[in-house]
Amino acid sequence: MTLPFDAAALANRATSALRAYDPGHDLPALRLRFGAVISELGSNENPLGPSPFAMRAATRALDEIWRYPDPLGKSLKRRLSDEQGVPVAGITLGNGSHELLMLLAQCFADAEHPVVHSQFGFAVFPIAAAAAGAPSVAVPALPADHPEAPYGHDLDAIANAVTAQTRLVYLANPNNPTGTWFGDAALGAFLDKVPAHTLVVVDEAYHEYVQAEGLSTAAHLLDRFPNLIVTRTFSKAYALAGLRIGYMLSHPSVAAVCERLRESFNVNGVALAAAEAALDDHEHRARVRETNHRDRAWLTEELTARGFRVLPSQTNFLLIDLGRDATSFETHLFERGVIVRPMGGYRLPHTLRVSIGSRDELQRLLENLP
16 A cells, blocks of 8 residues: 655654744635724734835836846845944845844754744744754743743843853844843843854844833944844834845854855845835834834723733734633634734743734724623
């Protein structure tokens, strides 16, 4: 008897240990099911949409889609260099920051060189380690009752977990899914403790939403610490999630190593044009920031008044700690077209992540709470 073909048996050791990244609910199918009444509050998207500058640039770029894009993204890199004060040689572009986080592990981690990250850090961190065949060290997070950063990064414990063999440390600031953060001074003190041969990656996907005192950006420390790497995305505040583009700031030698493995033409021409134009629309960026700050505060107040525990956040989402399994709560909302993100995959089964959507979407959430 011929056995059924199963390619899983042929996968290499690193891939065999992986589970696919979970993007959440099948939103295209849900849009067909619920139509206009759906509240999409599970993917941390920007309800204001992209800058008109970006939309016009993307439309113009469509005339050139039959051509390959600039493989180096030189124009966007020059624009980022001017804004961030980082040399062009220290900028790497990616198909979203997800690709860059994976690329770093592929370039610098392996079976002898583990990856260290926080217990409730971004889900891609352990996936990147596993894909590189590297041990993944998840450092226990701060306790749930921590006054400033419940479930947040314990930087002292992470520093203590770094050994002579550690090549990569992944941090997220602010962190997904907790929304918590640590300040510039804490990061500087952490970097002082980490060996110069250990690369420290600070994922700043939600950087543009930050308004907390004492928190700016890790990019200010790049000159002091050549082992520091900062990753960012255009998917969140810039609302270009559908175009998939992100970037990395680093020492030029780090970028040079990553270029050896970066996929050719990994960022498409429409994304390059839209991202560069988006950087020029300071008014739209400020409106996104202020709208998010206002609605995040409003939703926090509304949920707290209803007896829910809402974690502090410097992002475009809130983490709600129900204190009990969140499955039935999430199902209740789902059946009414309110899509939030259960955090069981992060081993936080008693929590739900809620994006700061439009006021109409948030009002529908409040009206349908169990």
